[in-house]
Amino acid sequence: MTFRRSAEARVRVLRKITTHDSSLSRSIFSALAARMGDEKRAYDYFMDTVRMDLIDLQGNATDGLHVANLGGSWLSVVTGFAGVRRRSGQLVIENHLPKAWRKLVINLQYQGRHLRLTLTHNKTVVDLVEGTPLTVRVDGQERPLKKLK
Numbered sequence: 001m002t003f004r005r006s007a008e009a010r011v012r013v014l015r016k017i018t019t020h021d022s023s024l025s026r027s028i029f030s031a032l033a034a035r036m037g038d039e040k041r042a043y044d045y046f047m048d049t050v051r052m053d054l055i056d057l058q059g060n061a062t063d064g065l066h067v068a069n070l071g072g073s074w075l076s077v078v079t080g081f082a083g084v085r086r087r088s089g090q091l092v093i094e095n096h097l098p099k100a101w102r103k104l105v106i107n108l109q110y111q112g113r114h115l116r117l118t119l120t121h122n123k124t125v126v127d128l129v130e131g132t133p134l135t136v137r138v139d140g141q142e143r144p145l146k147k148l149k
Contacts, residue, residue, distance in 0.1 A: 007036055026052075027072025031080030034096040043098045046076045082106055082117055091136040093117060095124040115145075 030045035050073050052058065078084050081104060083094030097104055097119045106117040113131030117124070124138050128145040135144045 007032055024068055024072050027069065027076045030076040034076070034080030034098075035083060035094070037096070039096070039098055042076075042080055042096070043100060046073070046080070046098075049073050049076055077104070078106060078108070082119055084108070084117070087137070091134070093124060093126060093136060093138045095119045095139055097121055 026045045027049045030042050030049060033039075033042035033045060049069060052061075052069050081096050081098060081101075083092070083096050084106075085092050091110055099121075102120065104117075104119045106119075107129075108115045108117060111131075111134070113134065114129040116127040116129050118127070119125075126136055126138055126143065126145060128134070128147050130147065133144065133146050135142055137143070
């Protein structure tokens with residue numbers, strides 16, 4: 001079973017039983033939905049994540065910020081919409097940019113290298129800003145990266 005089919009089956013079950021009492025659950029659901037191609041759910045969960053304390057989504061903002069949730073927002077963007085992960089020891093980027101965004105730029109440190117990811121709706125660019133050459137998989141294609149001049 002592929003990751004996508006396995007994740008879809010698990011998420012269908014979890015959506016029925018998850019109450020989202022944890023401030024972190026929506027960010028995880030967002031990242032998974034993005035990787036599964038469910039853009040509407042991914043974006044809706046993400047917006048709940050970033051607005052958690054602004055609109056007092058859980059009714060407890062007077063107790064303080066949900067600081068871990070701020071990290072969850074980053075997680076949704078990087079692992080969900082940019083699809084960044086390691087597979088078989090290789091860095092993989094899969095573009096799942098929401099229609100509501102025109103562009104996403106992420107600076108990322110990976111194994112002592114500085115990478116810049118630029119995602120638009122029709123292109124994913126990965127630049128090696130600093131560090132030694134490496135090969136990454138971008139939208140299903142192997143891409144050797146050399147340092148920008």
